[in-house]
Amino acid sequence: MKSLERIILVCIAAVLLSARTAESDIIVMFTGPDGNEIDFNVIYDNQTNEWAVYLNHTRNGFGGNFHIRSTNHGNDVISFIRCNLDDPNPVSVLVEPNPNANNALVKTVRSIYVVNTADIHVPLCRVTNDVESVVVDRINSIDAGGDISGPIEVTEGSIELLQAGGSITTDIDVSSGYLKNIEAGGAIGSVGTPLSITAHDYVRRVMGATIHAVISATGTGVPYGAVARVVTTSGDVTGSLTCERIVPIDQGQYNIDWNIAGDLVADVTCEWYLHSDFTIYVDGSLEGDVTFDLEDGLQGQIILNAADDGGEWNGTITVDEMTLSGPNYTQTSAEIGGGAVGLAPFNFHATNCVPADNATVTAEPESVTLSHYGPVEKYGQTSVSELKIIRHPIVHFCAECDETVTGHFTWEYAANGRDIVITPSQGYAFEDGYEYHITPVITGETVLRCQGVAGNPVVQSYNYNFKVDVP
Amino acid sequence: MPLTSLVNILYLDAEQRGPAAGRRWMTLSQRSLLAFICVSLLAHASAVAPPYHSAHEPDDGYVWLTVGDINNPKFEGHAGWFEGRGSIPYEYRIAQTEVLTPQHLEFVRAYWPWYDGDPLSEDFLGLFIYGRRQGNGYVFEVMSGWEDAPNTMSLRMAARFCNWLHNGKVNEQWAFDKGVYDASTFTRNPDGSYNDDYTRSPDARYWIPDAGEWLKAVFYDPNRYGPGEGGWWNRPGSSDSSLKIGYPAEGGQTNASLWEWYSSRLPAGMYPHIQTPWGLLDASGGVSEHTSDGYALGSTFLDQDVFVDLFDTAGQVHTFTYDRPERGYLDGLRLAKRRR
Numbered sequence: 001m002k003s004l005e006r007i008i009l010v011c012i013a014a015v016l017l018s019a020r021t022a023e024s025d026i027i028v029m030f031t032g033p034d035g036n037e038i039d040f041n042v043i044y045d046n047q048t049n050e051w052a053v054y055l056n057h058t059r060n061g062f063g064g065n066f067h068i069r070s071t072n073h074g075n076d077v078i079s080f081i082r083c084n085l086d087d088p089n090p091v092s093v094l095v096e097p098n099p100n101a102n103n104a105l106v107k108t109v110r111s112i113y114v115v116n117t118a119d120i121h122v123p124l125c126r127v128t129n130d131v132e133s134v135v136v137d138r139i140n141s142i143d144a145g146g147d148i149s150g151p152i153e154v155t156e157g158s159i160e161l162l163q164a165g166g167s168i169t170t171d172i173d174v175s176s177g178y179l180k181n182i183e184a185g186g187a188i189g190s191v192g193t194p195l196s197i198t199a200h201d202y203v204r205r206v207m208g209a210t211i212h213a214v215i216s217a218t219g220t221g222v223p224y225g226a227v228a229r230v231v232t233t234s235g236d237v238t239g240s241l242t243c244e245r246i247v248p249i250d251q252g253q254y255n256i257d258w259n260i261a262g263d264l265v266a267d268v269t270c271e272w273y274l275h276s277d278f279t280i281y282v283d284g285s286l287e288g289d290v291t292f293d294l295e296d297g298l299q300g301q302i303i304l305n306a307a308d309d310g311g312e313w314n315g316t317i318t319v320d321e322m323t324l325s326g327p328n329y330t331q332t333s334a335e336i337g338g339g340a341v342g343l344a345p346f347n348f349h350a351t352n353c354v355p356a357d358n359a360t361v362t363a364e365p366e367s368v369t370l371s372h373y374g375p376v377e378k379y380g381q382t383s384v385s386e387l388k389i390i391r392h393p394i395v396h397f398c399a400e401c402d403e404t405v406t407g408h409f410t411w412e413y414a415a416n417g418r419d420i421v422i423t424p425s426q427g428y429a430f431e432d433g434y435e436y437h438i439t440p441v442i443t444g445e446t447v448l449r450c451q452g453v454a455g456n457p458v459v460q461s462y463n464y465n466f467k468v469d470v471p
Numbered sequence: 472m473p474l475t476s477l478v479n480i481l482y483l484d485a486e487q488r489g490p491a492a493g494r495r496w497m498t499l500s501q502r503s504l505l506a507f508i509c510v511s512l513l514a515h516a517s518a519v520a521p522p523y524h525s526a527h528e529p530d531d532g533y534v535w536l537t538v539g540d541i542n543n544p545k546f547e548g549h550a551g552w553f554e555g556r557g558s559i560p561y562e563y564r565i566a567q568t569e570v571l572t573p574q575h576l577e578f579v580r581a582y583w584p585w586y587d588g589d590p591l592s593e594d595f596l597g598l599f600i601y602g603r604r605q606g607n608g609y610v611f612e613v614m615s616g617w618e619d620a621p622n623t624m625s626l627r628m629a630a631r632f633c634n635w636l637h638n639g640k641v642n643e644q645w646a647f648d649k650g651v652y653d654a655s656t657f658t659r660n661p662d663g664s665y666n667d668d669y670t671r672s673p674d675a676r677y678w679i680p681d682a683g684e685w686l687k688a689v690f691y692d693p694n695r696y697g698p699g700e701g702g703w704w705n706r707p708g709s710s711d712s713s714l715k716i717g718y719p720a721e722g723g724q725t726n727a728s729l730w731e732w733y734s735s736r737l738p739a740g741m742y743p744h745i746q747t748p749w750g751l752l753d754a755s756g757g758v759s760e761h762t763s764d765g766y767a768l769g770s771t772f773l774d775q776d777v778f779v780d781l782f783d784t785a786g787q788v789h790t791f792t793y794d795r796p797e798r799g800y801l802d803g804l805r806l807a808k809r810r811r
Contacts, residue, residue, distance in 0.1 A: 031550050031784070065781055067550055090777050097791060099552045123778045126791065140778050141790075145663070157775055161800065165663070180773075181800070257591065452604050 025072040026051045026106070027098065032064020040066070050079040050110075055093070063089030063118070067096055073104035074128040080111040083136070085118035093136070095125040111150065112136060119156065130166075138177075147186075158201070168208065174199040184208040187235075194239035202226040204249045210235035210262065217243040225271075229258060236262035236284070240269070246300075247275040261307075263287050264315070273337060274300040279452060283307035286315040295320035296337030301416075303374050305344045307454045313343045327373065333418075340418055342374025344453040347460040348440075349373050349418070360467040365430050367423045368466070370438055375417030376459055380446025387411065387420070387448065388441055391434040394467055417451055432470040439463050531636070532574060534567035535808055536750045538684070540693040543701050546686050549786035552766075556683035557691060557703075564808040565680060565688045567750060568739040569621035569757050570632070572599045572613045578632050579611050581642045594799045597622035598773075619738035621757045625799035626792040627657050629679050629761045630669060632804060636677040651675040657796070667796045669763040680807040682764040689769070690785040692748035705785045707754035707769070708745045713780050714755050727756040727783065728776035737772050751805075755783050758803030765793030767802035774801075 030038050039057035044050075058064045070076040078095070085091050093112060097103035105126060111133040114120045120136040126143040133150030134142060138157030142148060147166040151173070152159070158177030162168065167186035172179065172195070179199035182188065189195040189212030197206065200219045203226075210232050219225040225244030230237060237260050263284040271293045274280070278300035286304050297319045304327075305311030317324045319336040327343035332352045340349070350357035352371035370387070378386040385406050392401040408428035411420050422438070424430060440448035442458040449456045539562050548554025579600055583590045590609050591602045599617035602609045624632065630652040638646035648654040656668040671678040680688065692709060695702030705711045708724060717723025724745045726737045740752045747754050759767040759782065767790035770782035782789045790802050 029550060065550075069551075092778070092781055096788070099788075103791070103793075119777070121775075121777050123781055138775055138777060140775060143791075145794075157777070160773065160775065259591075 025070055025076045026053065026078065027067075027069045027071060028053060028055075029067040029069070030058070030064055031067065033059055033062040038064075045079070048077075048079065050077040052079050053081045055081065055083050055085055055091070058085060058087055058091060061085075061087045061089075063087045063091050065092040065094060065123075067094050068106070069096060069098035069101070070104045070106045071098060071101045073102070074107050076106050077108045078106055078110065080113065081109065083112070083114045083118065083120045084116045085120070086116045087118040090119040090121050090137075092121045092123050093125075094123055095127065097126065105145075108132070108146075109134075121157070131164075133170075148184075158199075169195065171196040172198070174201075176200050178202045178204065180204045182206045182208075187212065189213045189239065191236075191238060200224065202228070202249055203243075205229040205231070207231040207233070209233050210237070211266075212236075212238045214239045215241045215243075220244060231259045232261045234261050236260070236265050238265040240267045240288075242269045244270070245272045245275065246270055246278060247273075248277060257281060260284070263311070264290075267291075269293075270297065273297040274302075274339065276300050276338060279303060281306040281452060283309070283311065283454070285312040286317070288315045290315065290317045292319045292337070294337070298339040298341070299337040300339045301374065301418075301452075302339070302341040303344060303452050304342065306452060308344055308450075308457050309454070311343070313341075317341055333371070333416075338416075340373050340416075342372070342418075342450075344374060344450050345457045345460050346372045346374040346376060346418075346450050348462045348464055350464070352419075353464055353466075355466045358465050360469050362470055364432055364468055364470065367421050368430060368436075368438075369414075370411075370420040370422060370464055372418045372459065374453070375451035376420070376448055377413065377417075377451050377456075378446070379449050379456065380444075384444075384446035386441050386446055387422075388439045389422075390437045390439075391431075394433055394435050394469060430468050432468050435465060435467045437463055437465050533806060533808075535564040536567055536688075537562060537564050537810065538688050538749050540691075540701055543687065543691055543693070544703070546683070546690070546703055546786060549705075549784060552786040552788055553682050553686060554786075557686040559684060559687050562810040563680075563684060564810055565684070565749070565751065566806045566808070568752050569760060569803045569805045570624070571739055572597070572617050572620055572622040575622040575624060575632075576600055576611060576613050577640075578628075578635060581635065581640070582631065582647055583609055583611070585644045585647060588797070593623070594625050594797055595628065597624050597799055597803070599623075616736045620736070621739050621753070621803045623758050623799050623801060623803050624761075626669070626679075626761050626765070626796040626802075627654070627667065628799060629804040630654065630657075633671075633675070633677045633679060633806070636806070637675060651678050665793065665796055667793070669765070671763065676809050678807050679761050679763045679804065682762040682766055682768065684807055685760065685762050685768055685805070686786065688749055688751055689747045689754040694748070703785060704748070706783055707747055709748050714745065714783065716776055716779060725755040725770070725779070725783075726753075726772045727770035727779040728772065728774045729756070730772040755779070759789040759801050760805045761792060761802050765791065765796075767792055771801050 026042055028040050038059055041054035043052040055066055095106055095109055097105055105128045107128050108130045109127055113135050121138040122136050123140040129146035131142050131144040131148050135153045137155050139154050139159045141161040143163045145165045148164045148168045149170050151170055153173045159174055159179050161181045164184045168184045168188045178201035187210045188208035191212055194212040194214050197213050197215045199217055201224050203217050217225045217227050226247050227243040228249040258280040260282045264282045265287040267288045268290045273294050276299040280302045282304050283306045292298050304313050313327050330351045333340055349371040354369040355361045389406045390402050391405050408425055409422050410425055411422040413420055440459050447458045449458045542560050543558055545555050546553055546557030586595055599614045599620055599622045600611055601614055602611045631647045634650040635647050637650040651671050656666050658666045689707055690704050693701045708714050714724035716725055716728055724742055726741055755770055756772050759769045759771045761767050766788045770779045
């Protein structure tokens, strides 16, 4: 090592200290209680052209804040920051922009680690390139312009934000707190070598170009063990996700939808349920196995092929040991928790309609519910109908007997977006002795189309039938 | 007349007349007596009344406070940040609280047709507005229970918010793009750098305070060392002491770090008795606040408690936004407004 400089500054009442070596591009400043001395070393290794920072003592051991800055934007690499402190109060370590050097940033931090008893907190570690290993008590924010590649571990607290302009390739472990946000411009993990993302309380958002990770919220019992949002901006999710609940992390509603720009290859195991406010959008195919252990575990919506680009339902979805077989599964929404799984373009849900498709009812229904596997909407002119309702007498089937009665009815879209509740207008009814056929309009300017699907394709062609035959 | 009211009248009178006006009609003994009375009353009243409160007025749904004492002493700096800033050679107004979620919602509903990012993202909606696809568009609502809370927004959205207010809330694209800030500069280069320019127009009616304006509004007290003897506090709440984290009923003074992810509701103005020298609420807690310098300042209820004291220190930066101006996460907006 070319230079080693030990700095012990004796202070009486100053609030702010700074020190650097003669050729240092790294500055360490301290803010904290008044006292007698702080002790830190800044070492430059001209073999590796990297800096080492030893934090040894704060004023009277009362804690405080070490501010570590560069004067040479994007050029300084810190090999490690060694926290050998025994303060009873927390000590914060900030790797931050240098306000006196045009907000210069350190290039890379290879390691921040603890070798003594003080609680070490990292409110901010912001660099132009990479952050490798950070193993401390708490982290507020790690913001790397490049990659985050070393182990990230907090032993007591939580992590507010891990942000990488590039990729995240390291395991992340929050053993007793929460993990609020992970975000990468590039991939999180890699195909075949998923990384581990673990938090006790909850995982609020994981977002990357692609995600290849074993994600788990390990806590049990409300409010722990929750996962909220998973987002990819360009590709697949592989690996696995395990939690108790997929729920909003903020009470009330939240921007919680999953948006997966590729395929959902990962297995998702949820011991309880998918919250009713959630929609999981999978632009591509379902290739993994999704399991909700609770009997009403699927309260929200899953949309497959949300990009309307050939996505398929190849994996399995199981609710309370009931497997939903393919896109036209027969379990009613009520049987699985109130939610639905739809492969776009959506078909109508024959068994969830009321009355069910091809059923015969023995009393004139006050209303009829036409149900779909995913949310639908009318598109087009207000005065033109998106449904067509035809009836003919049960006893005399003939083409010329068909009577278009669309105008005898009005309808409303249910709050779940999937159901259309059709009600006779004043003076009309679903009359005894008739068979009714309800079809969507899928050509022309006014159509019934899918919501939440790229391009809003029209729904599948179908024919919903039922008879009214009062004894 | 209550003691606090008397004190406020004395202060308002002093503000309106100015120190020179007062001296002309008082003898030395009168001044001494008045000074003694003022100091005594202030000492007695300090526990129940803000030490200084400028006249404020409701306007546009915001309560505006006037920050005066032009050419005040500059901020000495802390940890190297903002040294020499904070001496402001003009009066300006600043909102008593951060922009609330319903106020932000009005903007979101107006602006989404022109937003070119993901309209369901936190960058656009902040933390407490949610959106749903509906037809060719979206519907947006405030999350239940957060109607009285401040919301977060990106620096770019904060700038467009100011443009929109400046232009009288006209719901046309130009009204979001110009007026105070030139949104045509909100672009990014192939090397990842940004071209954003947050220099406000000379005739701006509303704007994002710069760091100096923010620091002065939060930490500068025109009576820090006695009537007319201005100086800087080190913490929000007209104090050099850390604020106590907790709910008001517990004797708390700030909701910084108090956000409980599963149950809490944290409205703006929870601590009406904790004010900056100019009467600002929630300078600690709420959300951290954008400045046009590209820093967000002040702690937030989203922080972990161990970081609150650090971020509440005068001149300490909470978030750096210039390198991510399109991102919204922890930071909100406290509006500034031109003095009438």
